[in-house]
Amino acid sequence: MKNEKTIHIIGAGVSGLAAAITLNRAGYKATVLESSDQVGGRLKTDHVDGQIFDHGFQVLLESYPAVDEFLSLQQLDVTRFSPGSYIFNEGKKSKLGDASRDRSFLMPTVLSGVGSLKDKWKVFSLSRKLKQKSLQDIFAAPETTTQKYLEDYGFSTKIIEQFFRPFYAGIFLESELSTSSRMFEFIFKMFAVGAATLPKGGIQSVAQQMSEGLSDDQLRLNAQVQEVVGETITLQDDSTLQSDFTIIAAAAGNIVPNLPKDDIKWKKTTNVYFKTDHDGFGEPIIGLVANKQSLINNFHFMHDVYSGHEKVLSVTVVGDHGLDDDQLASRLREELKKEVDIKVGEPLKVYHVNKALPDLESVNYSMPATETQLTENIYLAGDILSNGSLNAAILNGKAAAQAVISKIEDGVLM
Structure with a gap:
């Protein structure tokens, strides 16, 4: 390793881990400081008696460019979701999906009452168009x-209200479809060319796999950073570390003096896991509730995704609801029975994710390395710089590391 410079990375989410991996590959050793007792950042999974509970329903899109570079889907042993969904609206159940990737969706999609034949042709034409559109062109388009x-x-x-709104509300975590059109095109393209997946061990496995590429002495858990000034990092216990270069893959405004405090707007979600006797759909597929008055946005059966999992239903609620856990569980039980005719028991887990996705008005694909530098010694990473996706988080971590490497080797940014 090239040890002439001391490098620290603050935050062991996927962005910080990507920065560390990029530095390792170039022959530089960085130390990752993580305030909690585990890696993952906003990717969190609980394992209880062999059952899996992610903190919020998140999927890994296998078509993300960052996946091939930093992850092994084979080692993650991912389950691929079917390229479609069941849509529940006014007592009717419709199946809608991408017949170009799974021909079993063809007739159900054509015959479904979700939108007209013209709408379905437009979905196909949009898919074809975006498959051919480069990511550069997508993120250069007017927003x-x-x-x-x-x-x-x-x-x-009709199709906006019955399909696009419920489907993308679960991805963007907002039901007004106010998210940038660039982000819509990007996510639509990713779904069109690859599957949504979940690792066998839950979504946190993504970060855990990335951390396996680091040596034991590169990762310091329970290391809360209080302040970063120049080449000095001050920890919560007032001890200090000297750092030639520091990459902050966390909220920089909370630890760098004279920066605005963390005033980023965040989108919220609540994830509730219920016991159920329902056998599930028999395939890993998402259920959507099209009724705008319903708190339920999407749901899926854990036993459809994970072989051997107990019969558990995962339900996602987008945004604020103003209910305590008991009130929320009662409301969701009523809606599940009314909207989708599914009976559930008591909730097993309730997760309130207050910082699920950054609420960004304008988005870009990823930050150029030249724009990650904050000061002479400090560089920034994280999805908050570009767009709320695992892809952006990973690529921005890589970009910050590349900037540091360029600074060390050339004395200037690339």
Whole structure:
């Protein structure tokens, strides 16, 4: 290793881990400081009696460019979701999906009452168009809201309300479809060319696999950083570390003096796991509730995803609901029975994720390495710099590391 410079990374989420891996590959050894007792950042999974409970429903899109570079889907032993969903609306159940990837979706999609045949043709044409559109062109396009984008493309109100709104509300964590059209095109393209997946060990396995590429002495857990000034890192216990270069893959405003405090807006979600006697759908697939008055956005059966898992239903609620856990569970039980005719028991777990996704008005694909430098010694990473995705988090960690490498080797940023 090239040890002439001391490098620290603050935060052991996927962005910080990607930075450490990138430095390792270039022959530089960095120490990762993580305030909690585990890696993953916002990727969290609880294991209870052999059962898996992710903190919020998150999937790994196998088509993310960062996946091939930093992860092994084979070693993660991922389950791939079917390329479609069941949509529940006014007592009716419809199956809608991408027949180009799974021909079993063809007739159910054509015959479903979700949108007109014209709408379904437009979905196909949009898929074909975005498969051919480069990521560079997607993120260089003028931005509008997803709602306006869909309207301008000619989709009917019916398919927007019954499919696009519930489906993308679960991804963007907002039901108004106010998210940037760039993000819509990016996610649509990712779904069109690859599957949504979940690792066998839960979503936190993504970060755990990345951390396996680091040596034991590169990762310091329970290391809370109080302040970063120049080449000095002060920990919560007032001890200090000297650092030639520091990459902050966390909220920099909380630890760098004279920066605005962490005023980033965050999108919220609540994830509730229920016991159930329902056998499930018989395949890993998402259920959507199209009723805008319903708190339920999406749900899936854990035993459809994980072989041997107990019969458990995962339900996602987007945004604020103002209910305590008992009130929320009662409301969701009523909605599940009314909207989808599923009976559930008591909740096993309730997770309130207050910082699920950064709420960004404008998005970019990833930060150029030249734009990650904050000061002479400090560099920034994280998805908050670009867009709320695992792909952006990983690539921004890589970019910050590349900037440090360039500074060391060339004396200037690339």
